[in-house]
Amino acid sequence: MMKVKSSNYLKQIKPLLCTLLDRLLQEYFYVSILASDSVSKQYGVSKQGIYAGESGRLAGRGFVIKVYDGSSYSEFSYNDITEEKIEEIIEDIRHLLSLSSNVLPEGLELSNYNPLPDEPLTFCESTEYEIDPEQLGDETIINRLVALSKQGKEANEKILDCNVFCNYQRYSKLFLSKNRDMEQNVLWMTAGVSALAVRGEEIKDCYQSYSNLGGAEILDKLEQGIPVVVNTAVELLESESIKPGEYECICTPNVTGMIVHEAFGHGVEMDMFVKKRAQAEQFIGKQVASPLITMHDGAAATKEVASYFFDDEGVPAKDTVIIDHGILVAGLSDSQSAMVLGTKPTGNGRRESYERKAYTRMTNTFFEAGKDSVEDMIASIKDGFLLDNATSGMEDPKNWGIQCMVNFAREIKDGKLTGKIFSPIVLTGYVPDLLKSISMVSDKIELDGGGMCGKGYKEWVKVSDGGPYIKARIRLG
Amino acid sequence: MIEQILKAFNHNNITKYRINEVEAEQLELFFIRRKLDMRRGKKVHKYNVTVYREFEKEGKKNLGSSEVELSESMTQDELNQKVKDAYFSASFVSNPYYELPSGTKEEFVTLESGLSSLTLEEIAKKMTEALFAEDTQKDVFLNSAELFINKETCHIINSEGIDVGYKVNRINGEFVAQCKEPQDVETYQDFSYDDLDIDALRTKVAETLDLTKARAQAVKAPVAGTYSVLLSGDSVKELISYYISRSGAGMIYPKYSNYQTGMMIQGEQITGEKLNLTLKAREPYSFEGISMKDRVLLEDSVLKTIHGACRFSYYLNIEPTGNYGRYQMPAGSKLMEELKQGKYLHVVNFSDFQMDSFTGHFGGEIRLAFLSDGTTITPVTGGSISGNILEAQKELVFSKELQKEKGFEGPYAVLLKDIKVAGC
Numbered sequence: 006m007m008k009v010k011s012s013n014y015l016k017q018i019k020p021l022l023c024t025l026l027d028r029l030l031q032e033y034f035y036v037s038i039l040a041s042d043s044v045s046k047q048y049g050v051s052k053q054g055i056y057a058g059e060s061g062r063l064a065g066r067g068f069v070i071k072v073y074d075g076s077s078y079s080e081f082s083y084n085d086i087t088e089e090k091i092e093e094i095i096e097d098i099r100h101l102l103s104l105s106s107n108v109l110p111e112g113l114e115l116s117n118y119n120p121l122p123d124e125p126l127t128f129c130e131s132t133e134y135e136i137d138p139e140q141l142g143d144e145t146i147i148n149r150l151v152a153l154s155k156q157g158k159e160a161n162e163k164i165l166d167c168n169v170f171c172n173y174q175r176y177s178k179l180f181l182s183k184n185r186d187m188e189q190n191v192l193w194m195t196a197g198v199s200a201l202a203v204r205g206e207e208i209k210d211c212y213q214s215y216s217n218l219g220g221a222e223i224l225d226k227l228e229q230g231i232p233v234v235v236n237t238a239v240e241l242l243e244s245e246s247i248k249p250g251e252y253e254c255i256c257t258p259n260v261t262g263m264i265v266h267e268a269f270g271h272g273v274e275m276d277m278f279v280k281k282r283a284q285a286e287q288f289i290g291k292q293v294a295s296p297l298i299t300m301h302d303g304a305a306a307t308k309e310v311a312s313y314f315f316d317d318e319g320v321p322a323k324d325t326v327i328i329d330h331g332i333l334v335a336g337l338s339d340s341q342s343a344m345v346l347g348t349k350p351t352g353n354g355r356r357e358s359y360e361r362k363a364y365t366r367m368t369n370t371f372f373e374a375g376k377d378s379v380e381d382m383i384a385s386i387k388d389g390f391l392l393d394n395a396t397s398g399m400e401d402p403k404n405w406g407i408q409c410m411v412n413f414a415r416e417i418k419d420g421k422l423t424g425k426i427f428s429p430i431v432l433t434g435y436v437p438d439l440l441k442s443i444s445m446v447s448d449k450i451e452l453d454g455g456g457m458c459g460k461g462y463k464e465w466v467k468v469s470d471g472g473p474y475i476k477a478r479i480r481l482g
Numbered sequence: 483m484i485e486q487i488l489k490a491f492n493h494n495n496i497t498k499y500r501i502n503e504v505e506a507e508q509l510e511l512f513f514i515r516r517k518l519d520m521r522r523g524k525k526v527h528k529y530n531v532t533v534y535r536e537f538e539k540e541g542k543k544n545l546g547s548s549e550v551e552l553s554e555s556m557t558q559d560e561l562n563q564k565v566k567d568a569y570f571s572a573s574f575v576s577n578p579y580y581e582l583p584s585g586t587k588e589e590f591v592t593l594e595s596g597l598s599s600l601t602l603e604e605i606a607k608k609m610t611e612a613l614f615a616e617d618t619q620k621d622v623f624l625n626s627a628e629l630f631i632n633k634e635t636c637h638i639i640n641s642e643g644i645d646v647g648y649k650v651n652r653i654n655g656e657f658v659a660q661c662k663e664p665q666d667v668e669t670y671q672d673f674s675y676d677d678l679d680i681d682a683l684r685t686k687v688a689e690t691l692d693l694t695k696a697r698a699q700a701v702k703a704p705v706a707g708t709y710s711v712l713l714s715g716d717s718v719k720e721l722i723s724y725y726i727s728r729s730g731a732g733m734i735y736p737k738y739s740n741y742q743t744g745m746m747i748q749g750e751q752i753t754g755e756k757l758n759l760t761l762k763a764r765e766p767y768s769f770e771g772i773s774m775k776d777r778v779l780l781e782d783s784v785l786k787t788i789h790g791a792c793r794f795s796y797y798l799n800i801e802p803t804g805n806y807g808r809y810q811m812p813a814g815s816k817l818m819e820e821l822k823q824g825k826y827l828h829v830v831n832f833s834d835f836q837m838d839s840f841t842g843h844f845g846g847e848i849r850l851a852f853l854s855d856g857t858t859i860t861p862v863t864g865g866s867i868s869g870n871i872l873e874a875q876k877e878l879v880f881s882k883e884l885q886k887e888k889g890f891e892g893p894y895a896v897l898l899k900d901i902k903v904a905g906c
Contacts (some may be wrong), residue, residue: 054578071719082525085553097525113610113614165713165737401849429843462656482706
């Protein structure tokens with residue numbers, strides 16, 4: 006295993022950032038500078054063509070300067086800091102801080118905060134990988150994707166297209182404050198396949214992604230997954246619409262992950278507690294799930310795409326137990342939310358990029374494994390479904406309403422899969438009802454970090470989620 | 483910086499390229515209740531560069547391309563290396579040959595609006611006033627809000643002579659309305675304006691507060707079954723987005739979509755309304771520097787335009803139009819009062835209504851709907867709707883009342899028949 010190297014650019018600019026930090030500390034009680042240098046590349050092959058290039062959202066260099074003026078916090082983002090610009094930056098920040106009196110209409114006021122804790126911390130950490138995608142090179146990666154796409158297209162005459170893609174991000178971050186000097190270097194890579202099957206005007210699709218905290222070794226998993234995805238897309242041409250109703254269901258790990266993340270996880274992001282937008286706040290210490298369920302989130306909880314050593318506010322990564330045997334014990338927080346709520350920050354203050362604000366965000370979120378075998382779980386269902394291939398979900402922290410969509414449900418009758426398939430499927434209901442109904446949990450977990458997570462409809466960050474197979478009663482439509 | 487990038491092209495013998503330069507300044511305000519929780523400023527200057535490479539493969543002419551992000555913090559050596567890597571990468575991108583759009587140096591365009599002459603601070607003040615102007619009630623109020631005021635200068639240069647630019651001012655944001663009694667509920671809304679649309683924001687806040695108050699009264703999900711469903715608000719835009727996607731050159735070229743100009747896209751037997759849609763240009767130029775203009779997409783259900791960027795348009799032998807993010811529909815045939823006849827389920831708010839442009843499936847979880855049994859109207863919440871536009875499109879009926887949403891101007895509501903509802 007190799008370690009991700011530090012950024013030369015951040016090394017070169019660090020003395021200048023220290024100078025800026027010192028200048029600002031002469032005026033303000035608390036100052037931090039987060040610097041990031043990120044390289045990211047995306048590759049894709051489909052009938053639309055071949056794509057290879059850097060991703061604007063994930064690539065680039067930039068800085069966030071955060072200051073506390075004795076009452077509140079302000080931030081300024083830049084993508085270039087030079088010695089000549091230091092005075093301009095200091096003036097920008099002064100001007101920003103003076104804005105509130107000019108902008109706020111009568112009846113509105115500025116929030117009042119305490120200074121952030123700033124205990125001394127100094128370290129430099131890097132994640133590991135087996136195959137460096139940059140060294141592997143564009144030619145090898147593109148040629149492999151071209152071959153996999155061709156293999157998928159030729160597997161069945163009903164396949165209209167087989168879109169295969171991968172991307173990686175290698176980023177370095179530097180966090181500086183009066184007492185902190187932290188550096189981290191991280192590489193993750195994801196890959197995915199989307200197969201389209203066609204019959205007349207009807208098109209069905211099946212998508213699967215693969216991820217790791219590492220490098221191009223993920224492409225082997227992509228290769229192994231393509232036949233299953235292609236066959237499922239063809240199978241979906243025979244799918245029917247489900248009769249709406251409540252059913253006994255087995256959720257595959259990716260559907261479990263969607264329930265963990267969308268239905269429950271967003272509700273324990275504690276910036277929502279500060280705004281009184283999350284029902285979960287009233288359930289701390291209470292039962293919200295079956296005693297079979299223990300839930301974690303944390304950049305240090307496992308090694309996946311959302312693993313890091315410190316968050317975008319300079320808080321070290323943690324492994325937070327959110328649900329312990331069915332009891333809600335803790336939420337996730339950024340620094341300011343934790344300060345308001347009187348809790349300790351959990352290392353979940355994350356930004357889409359240096360251009361954006363930090364919010365409380367999930368990282369790697371999952372249910373722990375149980376003791377049941379998947380075979381026993383299916384055998385226990387008299388009339389129900391195996392839900393697979395999560396497609397999308399939307400949070401509802403206030404009311405704990407579920408909106409999750411899965412691509413298909415396989416019918417189970419008298420403990421056996423009948424071969425009938427239904428698509429698409431909308432899951433609805435009340436989150437604690439679903440979680441409390443969980444009666445069986447499989448003995449292995451799987452996590453997937455192929456996608457990005459938004460806060461509402463923006464602020465996209467890399468996350469992973471998953472868990473075991475679970476058996477629950479769910480309303481399907 | 484442009485000079486340095488051109489030097490890097492020269493250094494690597496690159497003759498086909500495009501540079502997208504964006505300089506942005508933004509002021510961001512984050513509110514919790516009636517307190518300003520954080521102020522943010524942003525000043526960034528970014529360069530997205532695409533390099534193109536002609537080559538032959540298996541006897542066919544190809545044009546590969548690769549994008550790279552460059553910044554002013556990079557040295558000339560770094561720029562040379564980044565551009566070199568991208569050019570190398572382009573040699574494996576074996577896409578069939580196409581021609582890049584060509585042009586000349588054009589006068590810089592400033593999109594005049596009520597925002598042009600105001601500073602970020604002045605706009606923020608006016609929009610903050612608009613945001614909170616209707617927040618005057620005790621039982622229903624603004625829980626939180628975010629306001630982003632942006633001034634952006636875009637400059638597009640390519641190797642075929644295009645040298646165009648424009649300045650744009652935008653206001654974006656979101657807010658959450660909350661009502662605590664009899665149930666604690668909330669409604670999320672986002673907004674986006676290119677002008678000082680104070681009244682539009684005030685109205686949006688007022689309507690959302692009313693809607694949230696109504697949702698607080700809704701206690702149960704509708705009974706599962708098949709309903710005539712009336713969609714209103716932004717779900718109308720999402721439903722219509724199916725036709726925008728399907729008529730894109732990027733969908734037609736790989737045969738994901740079978741649309742052709744002259745085709746009746748709702749089929750031959752339309753018993754409802756025939757669709758009319760216009761693509762609206764939001765910026766004067768596309769990201770490739772193609773001059774954008776309003777174009778008729780659908781006229782009485784007949785496809786008039788296939789739209790898209792230069793590569794797919796070249797492959798389909800059509801005029802490149804650029805990509806559109808805004809569309810307009812004329813008013814429908816019925817008043818809301820007429821649409822609300824008999825038994826129906828009027829969904830005014832979903833948690834997230836989604837349309838799948840490949841399969842035509844649409845659906846979403848109901849946050850608030852009004853269920854009419856023909857005599858009484860009951861607010862309901864929970865459950866979901868699901869349907870397919872290929873089945874529903876023959877019988878669409880739109881409202882005469884209009885709405886102006888982010889990226890959409892058109893009927894406020896649409897009636898869909900025989901839609902499955904998963905409820906209690």
